[in-house]
Amino acid sequence: MTLLHVENLRVTFPTRQGPAEVVRGVSFTLGRERLGIVGESGSGKSQTGRAILGLTPPPGRATADRLEFDGIDLRAATPRQWRGLRGIRMSMVMQDPKFSLNPVMTIGRQLMEAARRTASRAEARDRAMAMLEAVQIRDPARVFGAYPHELSGGMGQRAMIAMMLIAEPDLLIADEPTSALDVTVQIEVLRILDRLVQDRGMGLVFISHDLRLVGSFCDRVLVMYAGRVVEELKAAELAQARHPYTQGLLNCLPRIEGGRRPLPVLTREEGWAL
Template sequence: MSTQSKGTLLDVDDLRVTFPTRTGLIEAVRGVSFSLGRERLGIVGESGSGKSQTGRAIMGLTPPQARISANKLAFDGIDLLAASPRERRALRGKRIAMILQDPKYSLDPVMSIGRQIVETLRTHEKVGKAEARDRALAMLEAVQIRDPARVFDLHPHEVSGGMGQRAMIAMMLIAGPEMMIADEPTSALDVTVQLDVLGILDRLVSERGMGLIFISHDLRLVSSFCDRVIVMYAGKVVEQLKASELGRAQHPYTRGLLNCMPRIGFERHPLPVLDRKPEWAA
């Protein structure tokens, strides 16, 4: 770990992502600002809220036709918008990692899981083959895969969704990143597996002192997992609050979102629905 142990890891000020389309410009992200320390930050919103595009913009994975602008988009003092593609590539994987929703699409289907982890490690660090293999096995063990040596040689299609997502986390954490962006990392998983994976993620993040951005549509899940929550609507941040204070949310959107989900033991027929106000998006 190089830099300061405390303080800001990521600084985002007035981030905007714009897509040109046939019918004009579409602003997916419209002036998002936040900062991230070594903490768990949740970004919550519904589809089209710009939460995923925010994560992608930080990661540098925005499609080439989109325009990104920001007053500041800095990771550990490095201006990400001014960085060359090569510098960003070096950051990606080594110091910033990302986990996507479905491991089936983000793992290479024709390469064994173990080899993918080894390759990732060896692109970022100069290590020998034997050492890389040992570290990959250790990493697989760290994500609570019971038989690492066997899983090492399996291909992605041969493992279950939960196992695949664990392998994905192992691959992302092998180079020891300081920040991780997880975009709906557990949405494709069964509820019980979901909690296992979150438990692993939680332990690794706190053990290694990483900063985590957890992007999800599930307000309840995010608030039980993260320290701080950002609520996004129509490309903007409508509310930022501590996860523990979610019950005291001020914005009608946040409250509506919390209210409209059925809960065991709270009989409400019909369910309260969200009355979207145009001024929220203004």
């Protein structure tokens, strides 16, 4: 079943040199699966994720031939419709918990604020506590009463994920959700996301620069370069990537097994950006 249709998505920012198109005709569909979007900085992967939620920062503009979430045309959505979707049926987790949590509100209040949109006050409290447990926070009562600065990065990110998932969204866009975390914590956070996809049938768009991680975690991968999708492939077949950019990205990573010295570097061809 298809949850999200994106056809010919374009995001443009006005600059002094004229309009700069940072996403240039991206098309894909998403079912109840884990879709990875990988690319280097400036490839347009984050702007793609933001445009889906209608969060392209002004003066940027997003246009598409089709942008449809569960039968709703997002291009024509009214502010009222958006309020009914964002944070309830579709959510986003950002990279750094330090900047995306409210520093002067306890975690519990922030969670309840998110839960209150779909639940009564008493129910919101129970759901908040249950959600903190669901994201593997060992002492949910302490975290509930804590301020963001009292938590470690890993805890903060789990609290963020709890907040985004409290309304049980159908679609989650995760923009580098684990890049600020230590590797051992990273795996735990991925496990939480994985379970939500498996158990609740959530659709997940996982945006990352880490090809190795995306390859091992997602079902399908879109590789972006200069605002375009240059290759789409099954994560399991990443090693058989055909596009020279994907191959280059894979090859330039150092390996514990070692071998190549100097590391192969990526030589960019102008044709890729056309």
